[in-house]
Amino acid sequence: MKFRDATADDAPVLAALHNATAGALVARFGDGPWNGVSTERGVLNEMRHARIRVGIEAKKIVCSLRLATKKPWAIDVSYFTPVPRAIYLTGMAVAVAHQGRGVGRLALVDALEVVREWPATAIRLDAWDATAGAGGFYGKCGYANRGHAVYRGTPLVYYEMLV
Numbered sequence: 001m002k003f004r005d006a007t008a009d010d011a012p013v014l015a016a017l018h019n020a021t022a023g024a025l026v027a028r029f030g031d032g033p034w035n036g037v038s039t040e041r042g043v044l045n046e047m048r049h050a051r052i053r054v055g056i057e058a059k060k061i062v063c064s065l066r067l068a069t070k071k072p073w074a075i076d077v078s079y080f081t082p083v084p085r086a087i088y089l090t091g092m093a094v095a096v097a098h099q100g101r102g103v104g105r106l107a108l109v110d111a112l113e114v115v116r117e118w119p120a121t122a123i124r125l126d127a128w129d130a131t132a133g134a135g136g137f138y139g140k141c142g143y144a145n146r147g148h149a150v151y152r153g154t155p156l157v158y159y160e161m162l163v
Contacts, residue, residue, distance in 0.1 A: 001103065003110040006052035006064065011043040013061050014052070018043075021093040029132040033154045046091070053114065055107050057098070063107045065092040067114060074126055074151040079158045083121040090125065092134070108141050115163055122162050129155035
């Protein structure tokens with residue numbers, strides 16, 4: 001698996017990847033905050049505000065995640081370790097056919113390398129506090145659970161990795 005920064009040319013593939021993973025969550029767990037629609041235009045907008053990393057296998061994008069310096073609206077920094085600079089990981093998606101094969105773990109290793117070079121001293125994220133959430137996955141990957149919160153009616157679990 002190779003990782004690189006996404007380009008504008010990747011926007012249609014990324015929108016399709018995000019829609020497919022969201023659809024799989026809805027099919028498995030029903031409606032929830034994971035039920036959303038991604039568009040090419042939306043992906044391009046995200047690229048203006050974040051660094052999007054993609055994982056490539058057999059010349060196809062099979063995963064993506066966003067890294068940004070700006071705190072997402074749903075994160076309450078009081079739950080986290082005070083650090084000089086944190087990077088926020090959001091919007092991680094792994095192609096349904098590639099889930100459970102270590103792709104997500106490899107993407108987090110890549111994100112950690114990118115954040116070290118940024119430079120920053122922590123990766124922060126939130127996960128849905130629900131069966132469909134990936135909290136258990138982040139915990140298995142070494143991210144520390146920093147607490148539970150509810151934002152706009154959505155229960156969240158905050159995770160952190162100090163770099």
